[in-house]
Every structure is written in C-alpha cells, then in structure tokens.
Amino acid sequence: MFARSELFADLPFLPPAFSLRAETAADESARESLLDAAMGPNRRRKSSEAIRRDRLPAEGLSLVAESDEGELLGTVRLWNVSAGSREGAEVPALLLGPLAVSTRCEGLGIGSALMRRAIAESRWRGHGAIVLVGDAPFYERFGFAADRAADLAMPGPFERHRLLGLELRDGALSGARGAIVPTGRLVETLAAA
Template identity: 75%
Template sequence: MAALVSLFADLPFAAPTVTLRAERAGDAAEREALLDAAMGAGRTRKSSEAIRRGRLPAEGLSLVAETEDGALVGTVRLWNVTAGERDGASVDALLLGPLAVAPQFAGLGIGASLMRRAVAESLWRGHRAIVLVGDAPYYERFGFSAAPAAELAMPGPFERHRLLGLELERRALAGAQGAIRPTGRMAVEAD
C-alpha cells in the first residue's frame, strides 16, 4: 500500500467541489457549529459581535459554501451599519463578518471565494462601503485597507490596525468619523 501511495504523492490534492449559495434558515445550527470550530468559543465576546447581536444580516448578504454532500464548510455575513458621520449625517455601510471556513477545508480558497462573492453582491445591491475587523494582509487582496476606516471606531475594545474599509463607491467613507453602529432590522422583527 505504501508503494501505491508514493506513486501518487506528486499529484496535486483534489479539492472537493464546493458551491456558494445564499444562506437558508435551516443552516443556522450548522453555521454556528462551523463558527465555533473555526473561531473558538470566545468569538461571541468580540466588538463586532456587539454590533451584530439581535440583528438580521443585510438582505441577501448571508452566504455559505457547501460540499457536494451538503456539508457547510464556509460562511460569511454582512450587516447594515452606520460608519460614523460626515457633516452631521450618518454614513451608511456594511459590516462584514464573521468569515469562517471549516478548519479541515482551510487553504483551499473557500474563504477567498466567499469574500469575492460578498463584495460583488454588496456592490450589485447598491451598497457604497464595507468595514470589517480583520488581518490586513489577508483582506488587502480584496481591496480593504486601514485608510478608509482611520477615523472610525468599534464599540468596546478593538485593535485599530485591524479596522479596515473598502469603498465600493469612490470616497464613500471619506470624512466619516465616529462609532460604527448597527442599523439593520432587529431579529425579532422577522418572527
């Protein structure tokens, strides 16, 4: 058997077929288990979670990745927020997160595919800007940087260098200052 395995050792790993689709109500339990596995139990104590808590994601902007056999292996959601104010008016934006991929599927491009789809869907739906808290080296390839979010703040503790923004419309975050606050529908409204 070892000789047979070594015969194929130089062949690239065949990644499973993964499909991206809109999240469905029946995905909730599997999504939460995936988030716990990928991010750990402390994920609910993050500042971003305070913004999301009790709210519904932005319309049409909850996406999942699933395998051919229906297993959920990735998730990303976006949330309606105000990204501070500019000239006394709220600046509408989206908060992206969490983005997560099942640990056993990490490194296969699933997170990148979810990110590209999330940004494209956000643009297609007419949103002007996206903010997130994350690792700049990862999110820079999708157009995010610290500069557009430099004058914004999260509720509670956060690491300034990890607050990133993406302007889907030119200068959408220019001059925006202050706290990022939730504006999306409350979850109880859906019942």
C-alpha cells in the same frame, strides 16, 4: 492513464468541490458549529459581535460555501451599519463578518471565493462601503485598507490596525468619523411582522 486515486495518493484528502449559495434557515446549526470550531469559544465576546447581536444580516448578504455532498464548508455574512457620520449625517455601510472556513479546508480558496462573492453582491445591491475587523494581509487583496477606516471606532476594545474599510463607490467612507453602530433590522421585528 492513471486512475484519479493514484494521481492524488500523496494528498491527505481530496479538496472538495464546492459551490456558493445564499444561506438558508436550515444552515443555522451547521453554520454555528463551523463558527465555534473556526473561531473558538470567545467569538461572541468580540466588539463586532456587539454590533451583530439581536440583528438580522443585510438582505441577501448571508452566503455559504457547500460541498457537492451538502457539507457546509464556509460562511460569511454582512450587516447594515452606520460607519460613523459625515457632516452630521450617518454614513451607511456594511459590516462584514464573521468569515469562516472549515479548519480542514483552510487554504483551498473557499474564503477568497466567499469574499469575492460578498463584495460583488454588496456592490450589485447598491451598497457604498464595507468595514470589518480582520487581518490586513488577507483582506488587502480584496481592496480593504486601514486608512479608509482610520477615523472610525468599534464599540468596546478593538485593535486599531485591524479595522479596515473598502469603498464600493468612490468616496463612500471619505470624511466618515465616529463609532460604527448597527442600523439593521432587529430580530424581533421579523417575528412581530
């Protein structure tokens, strides 16, 4: 029988075992470092950041992937938004992002696991739809499509083909048009309570 180290000697490193859990306040520093490394210095200039700024993530929808050693390997958050309007009424939805994985762990399924958990958790909590700005080839495997967000717009510049939607309930984005705007709780609201 081979020792584990002999079997995997040709790998640059052993893929970490990881688990998914709810984000905690103690994760903030590691999460911010991971996001800076994965997304670069301009990450705060994106249109989706304007929606997230000064808001709290949706209740129960901030998730992290953590190694068995306690290292933060990935993160995803979802935010309460209005995905435009339909017949004069706001269309409640979630904005997903950012999703990021440690650069040394890309391609190991951590991002996919976070996505599946985020979608399942959103559906379980009764949300009807998720929108995001991202690479269609990655997000299409989870059911996201550009046509579901075709009549929606982000604040500021964005690439139309990267605005994607997923209906967690049939028809949740049907007829929705207009700007995606934040509806979630303000950070100050929590401090004042």
